[in-house]
Amino acid sequence: MAFNGICGIFVVLSVGLISFTPSCDGGNILVFPVDGSHWINMKILLEELHAKGHNLTVIRASNSWYIAEKSPLYTSITLKMDLGFEEFFDVFLQEHMRAQIERASALTFFKLTKDFLSMISTAHSLLCDTLTKMLDDEKMIKSLLDSKYDLVLTDPAVASGAVLAKYLKLPMVLNVRWITSGEGHFALAPSPLSYIPVPGSGLTDKMNFIQRVKNILFYSIIVFQQKFLVGPGYDAICEKYIEGGCDVFSILQEADIWLFRSDFVFEFPRPTMPNVVYIGGFQCKPAQPLPADLEDFVQRAGEHGVIVMTLGTLVNALPKDVADGIASVFAKMPQKVIWRHKGERPSTLGNNTLLVDWMPQKDLLGHPQTKVFVAHGGTNGVQEAIYHGVPVLGIPLFFDQYDNLLRLQERGAGKIIELGDVNRHSFEQGINEVLHQDSYRQNMQRLSRLHRDQPMAPMDQAIFWVEYVMRHKGAPHLRTEAYKMPWYSYYCLDVLLLLLTVATVLLFSTVAIFRFLCCRSRRKTKTKQH
Known part of the structure; x- marks a missing residue:
């Protein structure tokens, strides 16, 4: 009974503290979403931000599947896009299902994967062209700068929003599980392949030797996709438009907050970072009456x-x-x-x-x-x-x-x-x-x-951290600097090399001194004998 009473007091105090969290006056948020099912998640977050009094501007494609040009939630900026992905996805999915049902050969699945990666590369290339036209449009850029946005909220499955945030020098919040090439954790947190399964591998966090080999092979596909298929187009834009140059991977790593659509009830345990906020299930609400x-x-x-x-x-x-x-x-x-x-x-x-x-x-x-x-x-x-x-x-x-x-x-x-x-x-x-x-x-x-069983609902956490970034003009104190280190420094190989060099020098010096002393002793002995 006493324990229950203490719990009750704690709950009341927690609610009180949450209710006294510093409010954020209506902010001005630029949203660069990804279409399709990703938009469904983003829209739920936008509905809550709109209800909190924030002003939202959404950048959308002219041939968008789901993102309406007119909405009571936001004003929109429409980019001219001639390419539609819906037909491609439909053909790919039908072929992929047919291959699974017919138990097609490994060669068929390899061809499907090759075709998919090729199309993804083409899609990102066209998105880069659209972003380039946007950055070259002086009137549009001036309008964006004059709007005095507080932050950019974007989905990094397409990196256009992240590059735009860097160009406009605005704080950035990612609504994320996926980035341009794989799962977001692999971009910013330590991800040992010995127990962290790569998406697509079909593995768990308990892997035997053969499974670890498979995991590394799947990771190599992700690296290949980023280095040679997706990254170069965005990197070229960064070199042209971003002062001092950069690459798209480092831009993603510079995000102030990652709103991660997962949690450790669902996900396997793994290392993480202070600027990762887990909002898995943020779209879930108590059931409403059915029709x-x-x-x-x-x-x-x-x-x-x-x-x-x-x-x-x-x-x-x-x-x-x-x-x-x-x-x-x-x-x-x-x-x-x-x-x-x-x-x-x-x-x-x-x-x-x-x-x-x-x-x-x-x-x-x-x-x-x-x-x-x-x-x-x-x-x-x-x-x-x-x-x-x-x-x-x-x-x-x-x-x-x-x-x-x-x-x-x-x-x-x-x-x-x-x-x-x-x-x-x-x-x-x-x-x-x-x-x-x-x-x-x-x-x-x-x-x-x-x-x-959480102290704050996932949606409340998401809104809190978006407003946190607006209140403090970013959250650089939560970002690791590890990504700026060269790989040999990250793994302390340079330190290890120095220590090995020192140890080797000491060892050889010691051996040389002993040999010198031994030789000197022998010469003295011979001299005395003569």
């Missing part, structure tokens, strides 16, 4: 509950035979199923399955009737599943999805079925295992409790 028709469908499930399935915004439907197999399994189950599926209607669909073009995913996952989440493993969906404590049956399709789901599987909160293994038998076995083995739900609910 009346959807609530009625859910309630008709009774004690059996509901299964929710979606494969994200980029994939409208699985190949027909795979979709038919999944639908036939659902049809035999006593649960109700809500499935986001925009392709051809599966021929084996049962009366218990509702196909929808869109679903209120957060509200469904937070509904007490939801028993299992069948998902592709996107970051948002995984974090929402953790927040609401719903176990996951994962069907990873591409990018980081396998790695995301692997983290849940390692913690006993999810199960992975690779797309090439999905058939009636494997899917039925997998869904029943996650549905009926209590350990999956118990482990996920434990992760949910850990995630929620």
